[in-house]
Amino acid sequence: MAFVWVIILSVGLIQGVFIISSLQTLFPRGSRKKCLFRVLKGLQITPVLFIFASAIWFFFVVILPIEVANTYLSLKSICYTFIASYLWLNMVFNYLAAMIVSPGYPETRQELEEDTDIHLDSLKFCSKCSRVRDRGTHHCSSCSTCVLLMSHHCPFTNNCVGLNNFAYFFLFLMQCSFGLVFAAYSTYQPFLSCMMYYKSALYTADVCKELGDYAVMFLVVTFVLLFMFIMLSFHTFLLIVDISMIDFLKLCQKLTFKEWVKDVFIERGLQKKKVLLRKLLLFRREKWWKFLVPAFNEIPELLPPDQFLV
């Protein structure tokens, strides 16, 4: 029964994230001034942190001792421990980096006025935050500021996703999907044996009794994996057609289905120059293998800003 309550609590917390996020969008000014809303904003990251902690506890305390009889000595246990720890560390690092690293903000009018070499007349400024409005820059009502190459405001990291932290966000989605595939692989056997009554040498009646409600974990993992996979596919698609999430939403209202197929899927999908892919992801590390380990972005200045977008 305790496990059912844990699931209900998790779903409640995740719903809470969306409710808080909606309140901030509906009441952007009032929300930032009140302490209560600041606390609630902090609470937005708790569901994901809770899931991280539960995942590593569940693997090492519940699954590993059953899967591997002599837990810390066999080759299987070493492989399991290495894969789980590697994916978990990458996932947590990229999540925290997406949350902490600033997405990148354009300069304000006041900052530029101090620099006498720049002609302010040739620049466009945001009427709400007085920052420079280049192509790809958007104003976030939750953060009350313009963000460079803004993708979206992520309620789970409580931060905007833009030029400087998109790589972490995308790597988090990728590592999280890999981690969930591994979690599904580790939990499908107990689910089949204890819930569907398939015969297994490992998951006997006694082990299933000890495992109890935890045997249903495979369904929870599959559900989260499906959600993550949809998110990862969607953001990969946006990188392939070279459109930010905000521009995608604008195009949804503007284009017909036929125009979508011709202008977006075929023309933009097949064009070789993928500016967002290069600026947000590929040029963020000097060596390709640094995408596979927890590492901070290395190259801050990338391509010139005005060659792209719809």
Ligand SMILES: [Zn+2]
């Ligand atoms: Zn602005």
Ligand SMILES: [Zn+2]
């Ligand atoms: Zn934001």
